[in-house]
Amino acid sequence: MNHSTEVSNPEASTKLIIVMGVAGSGKSTVAKNLADHYQYCYLDADDFHTEENRKRMAEGLPLTDEMRVPWVNSLKTYLQQADKENKHCVLAFSGLRRIHRNTLRSAGLKTMFIFLNGQKDTIQQRVNLRKNHFMSPGLVNSQFNALEDPSKEKDVHTMDVSVSLAQVIENVIRKVDSIFFD
Numbered sequence: 001m002n003h004s005t006e007v008s009n010p011e012a013s014t015k016l017i018i019v020m021g022v023a024g025s026g027k028s029t030v031a032k033n034l035a036d037h038y039q040y041c042y043l044d045a046d047d048f049h050t051e052e053n054r055k056r057m058a059e060g061l062p063l064t065d066e067m068r069v070p071w072v073n074s075l076k077t078y079l080q081q082a083d084k085e086n087k088h089c090v091l092a093f094s095g096l097r098r099i100h101r102n103t104l105r106s107a108g109l110k111t112m113f114i115f116l117n118g119q120k121d122t123i124q125q126r127v128n129l130r131k132n133h134f135m136s137p138g139l140v141n142s143q144f145n146a147l148e149d150p151s152k153e154k155d156v157h158t159m160d161v162s163v164s165l166a167q168v169i170e171n172v173i174r175k176v177d178s179i180f181f182d
């Protein structure tokens with residue numbers, strides 16, 4: 001199998017796994033498990049938001065595309081530095097817009113996306129149960145509305161999140177192994 005069609009920047013040596021999806025899809029949990037499994041650096045894109053963006057989301061207001069630009073650019077800058085240090089990373093990142101996914105692809109790392117895909121009612125239920133998260137549960141609809149379907153992009157691998165978390169993690173590890181380590 002030609003894995004160069006399943007990653008961006010196949011010639012790069014530094015690996016980047018981006019776990020993406022709407023809020024409540026399990027990005028952070030899956031990404032942390034992958035980072036531990038592969039002993040890669042774990043990054044949560046939420047940590048790169050400005051205080052203003054966090055406050056806005058906590059108030060139940062979605063971010064505009066203009067508000068997301070500096071956030072995505074700061075992620076790209078961090079990833080470019082990680083590439084210089086040959087530091088492999090797993091990033092939990094919503095990746096709702098194709099332009100933002102392309103910005104991270106342009107950082108130059110050998111990149112694959114894991115798209116955690118689920119039904120809106122399942123995701124809403126998960127978000128409603130979360131404790132101590134800055135994002136308002138009322139933003140689930142705006143997340144789905146903002147999501148530009150990534151499933152046709154060559155380096156995006158869709159995973160169904162309706163199965164158990166353990167099964168999702170097992171499925172993702174199997175996919176990553178088949179692309180990065182076969």
